[in-house]
Amino acid sequence: MIEVENISKTFGDTQILYDISAKFERGKSNLIIGASGTGKSVLLKSIVGLVMPEEGKVLYDGRKFLESDKEEKAQIRREIGMLFQGGALFDSKTIEENVQFPLDLLTDMSKEEKIDRVNNVLSRVGLENTNDKMPSEVSGGMKKRVGIARAIVNDINYLFCDEPNSGLDPRTSLLIDELIYEITHELNVTTIVVTHDMNSVMGIGEHIIYLSKGKKLWEGNSDNILDSGQEDLEDFIFASKFMKKLRKTL
Numbered sequence: 001m002i003e004v005e006n007i008s009k010t011f012g013d014t015q016i017l018y019d020i021s022a023k024f025e026r027g028k029s030n031l032i033i034g035a036s037g038t039g040k041s042v043l044l045k046s047i048v049g050l051v052m053p054e055e056g057k058v059l060y061d062g063r064k065f066l067e068s069d070k071e072e073k074a075q076i077r078r079e080i081g082m083l084f085q086g087g088a089l090f091d092s093k094t095i096e097e098n099v100q101f102p103l104d105l106l107t108d109m110s111k112e113e114k115i116d117r118v119n120n121v122l123s124r125v126g127l128e129n130t131n132d133k134m135p136s137e138v139s140g141g142m143k144k145r146v147g148i149a150r151a152i153v154n155d156i157n158y159l160f161c162d163e164p165n166s167g168l169d170p171r172t173s174l175l176i177d178e179l180i181y182e183i184t185h186e187l188n189v190t191t192i193v194v195t196h197d198m199n200s201v202m203g204i205g206e207h208i209i210y211l212s213k214g215k216k217l218w219e220g221n222s223d224n225i226l227d228s229g230q231e232d233l234e235d236f237i238f239a240s241k242f243m244k245k246l247r248k249t250l
Contacts, residue, residue, distance in 0.1 A: 001026050002158065002190050007046055007056035009039075016042045017053065018215045026157075026190045029181050029204040033195055034211035035236055040194045043211070044162055047192065048080060049073065060158065078106050081151030081189075083161040083180075089135040089143055089150075095122070096131035099150045106154060121149040125179060141172035148179060152187065159184065161193040165200060173197065177204050198237060201225065210236070 002024040009017040016039045024030040032040045045051040047058050049065065058065040060076050068076065081102075089098050096118055103114045122128060125145040135143055144164060151159060161180060165173035181204040184191040193200065201208060205222035210233050218230045228234065 001061055002047065002192065003057075003059040004043070004047060005057040005059070007043065007053045007058070009042055009046055009051060009053045016214050017046070020056070020211075020214075020216050022209050022216065022219065024190055024192050025207060027185060027188045028191070028206040029184050030190070030192045030207045030209075031195060031201060031205045032192065032209055032211065033201055033205075033236075035196060038211045039214040040196075040211055041162060044160060044192065044194050048082070048160060049077070078154065079157040081154065081156040081159045083144070083147045083151045083159070083164055085163040085166050089146060091135055093135075094131060095127070095133050095135070095138070095146055098135070098146060099153055102150060102154050117153055118149075121153050122146075124152075124183070125149045139172075140167055141169075141175065144168065144172075144176050145179065148176075148183065152183060156187070157189055159187075159189050159191040161191070161195075163194055163196075165195065165197045170199065173199060174203065180204065196236075201237075212236075 005021050007017055007020040008015070020043060032043060034040050042051055046053045052066070063072065063076060065073065065076055090101070093101070099118045099121060100114050103109055103117060109117070118131070122130060125148050127142065127145055127149065130138065130142070135146070138146070164176050164180060168176065177200050180191065180193065195201065202222050205225065207221055208219065208225060209216055210218040210230070212232050218228050218233050220228065225237065
């Protein structure tokens with residue numbers, strides 16, 4: 001479980017996050033949603049330590065991350081897997097080398113152990129026999145799957161995904177959502193996904209927090225989000241033409 005308590009963040013004279021508190025449970029796909037510019041990615045970066053909030057606490061299974069010493073922070077970071085918005089693959093490295101990178105950086109595994117682990121996670125995301133391909137030789141959806149393989153190649157307890165469906169067509173987005181959901185439950189990790197994709201929200205939103213202008217306005221799941229009673233959230237949900245038509249039928 002990851003807990004955030006009273007997180008606030010300001011850049012210059014602009015306050016981005018206001019007193020955010022939430023619990024993200026292990027073995028569930030936890031989503032942070034909201035329109036662009038609402039502070040979703042800043043909250044994610046605050047949780048993983050890429051941004052330092054002025055106020056608040058972040059706890060990883062009870063461990064106070066922000067107050068931890070260098071050694072404990074390093075240990076927690078070794079338990080984290082990250083899927084970045086653009087995939088963030090190294091263009092000059094093969095698929096195998098990209099996935100192996102965290103093992104080179106964080107473990108003392110032998111070369112044979114690393115290759116076995118790389119092959120295992122590539123197989124898990126449906127990319128067998130792609131080891132020698134370059135990122136430029138695979139599709140956008142495949143790059144995201146490589147990113148997932150790299151995120152889980154270590155023995156992780158926490159998985160963070162920043163806009164995993166960005167730039168993907170609806171069919172591929174659905175496949176990525178399903179893969180994240182399956183891995184979350186198979187590995188029993190605490191997964192946090194930042195997204196504004198309503199298909200993801202309705203498909204894998206087991207626990208959802210909704211941010212608007214840096215504040216948490218609602219918390220729930222995909223089963224009760226359509227009955228939130230929050231006008232701001234309803235405007236976000238029904239922004240698309242399709243969802244506006246659905247709204248009229250409810």
